[in-house]
Amino acid sequence: MxxxxxxxxxxxxxxxxxxxxxxxxxxxxxxxxxxxxxxxxxxxxxxxxxxxxxxxxxxxxxxxxxxxxxxxxxxxxxxxxxxxxxxxxxxxxxxxxxxxxxxxxxxxxxxxxxxxxxxxxxxxxxxxxxxxxxxxxxxxxxxxxxxxxxxxxxxxxxxxAGITTYSPLRHWKVGKGHKLAVLGLGGLGHMAVKFGVAFGADVTVLSTSPKKEEDAKKLGAHHFVVTSDPEQLKAVKGTFDFILDTVSAPHDFPLYLSLLNTNGVHICVGVPTVPTSFPPFSLLDGRKSLAGSGIxxxxxxxxxxxxxxxxxxxxxxxxxxxxxxxxxxxxxxxxxxxxxxxxxxxxx
CATH class of the missing domain: 3.90.180.10 (Medium-chain alcohol dehydrogenases, catalytic domain)
Structure with missing residues (x-):
């Protein structure tokens, strides 16, 4: 030994x-x-x-x-x-x-x-x-x-943090011509931004913290949305092809699903410690998908x-x-x- x-x-x-x-x-x-x-x-x-x-x-x-x-x-x-x-x-x-x-x-x-x-x-x-x-x-x-x-x-x-965000972006072939939202700018989120930009996607960071906008732009994000601002959310409703969700705290899935375009995919890589639920119509309206990915x-x-x-x-x-x-x-x-x-x- x-x-x-x-x-x-x-x-x-x-x-x-x-x-x-x-x-x-x-x-x-x-x-x-x-x-x-x-x-x-x-x-x-x-x-x-x-x-x-x-x-x-x-x-x-x-x-x-x-x-x-x-x-x-x-x-x-x-x-x-x-x-x-x-x-x-x-x-x-x-x-x-x-x-x-x-x-x-x-x-x-x-x-x-x-x-x-x-x-x-x-x-x-x-x-x-x-x-x-x-x-x-x-x-x-x-x-x-x-x-x-x-x-x-x-x-x-x-x-x-790297492979957890790289793998789903590659699996769903996220790249040029796609609008990608990264939900949360932490250990996972900052890598998702770097990979999304490197793959050629148009990247938006969704965050509750306005203070993170400068960091998001430095990392290469093209846009930043403060999710506590109803007007900013309204402006991006139904616009994203993919949301890469890195948040490990409880959050409002129906709200974020509403930001997806038709056939959009919400990909969970964060792991909240409590169960969550959502109304089925948040998926049926627009043939949206709620998916997950692990490393x-x-x-x-x-x-x-x-x-x-x-x-x-x-x-x-x-x-x-x-x-x-x-x-x-x-x-x-x-x-x-x-x-x-x-x-x-x-x-x-």
Missing amino acids: IRTKGYAAQNPTTDLAPWDFERREVGPHDVQFDILYCGVCHSDLHQIKNEWFDGVFPMVPGHEIVGRVVKVGDDVTKFKVGDLAGTGCMVDSCRECENCQDGLEQYCKNGNIQTYNNVNKYTDGMPTYGGYSKTIVVNEDFVLHISEKLDLAATAPLLC GGIRETQEMLDFCAAHNIVSDIELIDVKNITEAYERMLKGDVRYRFVIDIATL
């Missing part, structure tokens, strides 16, 4: 704190890389607090992980010592179902294995521990190549990383010391980050 250090929640009522634990030894198909940076995702907080489901504790969060390879198994062909590497939200899947065969491991019909807060039933039966730690061991099929061209710390959030498969995530390297796209980040993680969570809940916290693992 490999001894290492991390930051963990011992149960849902405790803050994260230093914790020594063990990783598995490097197997024939495994890659071990020392973690240099790990992004902080809102889902980290949801999971350590059991807001979605009962977790596996002690829990080491973190699924936006980048670092440098220090050891590879005897049968590894995709990586060598010294390579930059990354791991996102998954570390394994069944590999056999039709979704896995199609490169859609995120929708594995037998259940993918999450990078943390899970037990790997396909290998060693051990709990998985995430990237708020010094090193990690992952099967090479779930390790991603990271370009030396990009700012490494700012690349980390691409492994969740991306390994092949598509590598495609996204390569696209980012070619177009110099990374996240806007604030680098933090790991000892300040509880304060970072508090600020994240207030929207006080532009736009993603990233932990410098050298501070662990």
Whole structure:
């Protein structure tokens, strides 16, 4: 076993704190890389607090992980010592179902294995521990190549915030000639703006905060709508082809569905913690669709990383010391980050 250090929640009522634990030894198909940076995702907080489901504790969060390879198994062909590497939200899947065969491991019909807060039933039966730690061991099929061209710390959030927004935009072929609205300008939303603009869409940011207009324009958005202003909403009613909804708080779905044009699609990537409902006529009027999308498969995530390297796209980040993680969570809940916290693992 490999001894290492991390930051963990011992149960849902405790803050994260230093914790020594063990990783598995490097197997024939495994890659071990020392973690240099790990992004902080809102889902980290949801999971350590059991807001979605009962977790596996002690829990080491973190699924936006980048670092440098220090050891590879005897049968590894995709990586060598010294390579930059990354791991996102998954570390394994069944590999056999039709979704896995199609490169859609995120929708594995037998259940993918999450990078943390899970037990790997396909290998060693051990709990998985995430990237708020010094090193990690992952099967090479779930390790991603990271370009030396990009700012490494700012690349980390691409492994969740990036692929979560890239994947639906690619699936629905959003691009030139489309009017795309991005609902919410946070960790996910700011990446949605960057990708939407890069793909050639006409991008509008929908936000409750007028203060974010300047930032939205700096990120490349063409338009900005304050959703608390009835007149501004009226002006865009029935105009959007797509809404990419990044909001994780309860919100008014019928209101936003009314902003879609005929055949428009409202795509949810944010995950509110409470159930929602809406009248069926908000969909029937205009043959609109309410859809969802969850991260991306390994092949598509590598495609996204390569696209980012070619177009110099990374996240806007604030680098933090790991000892300040509880304060970072508090600020994240207030929207006080532009736009993603990233932990410098050298501070662990």
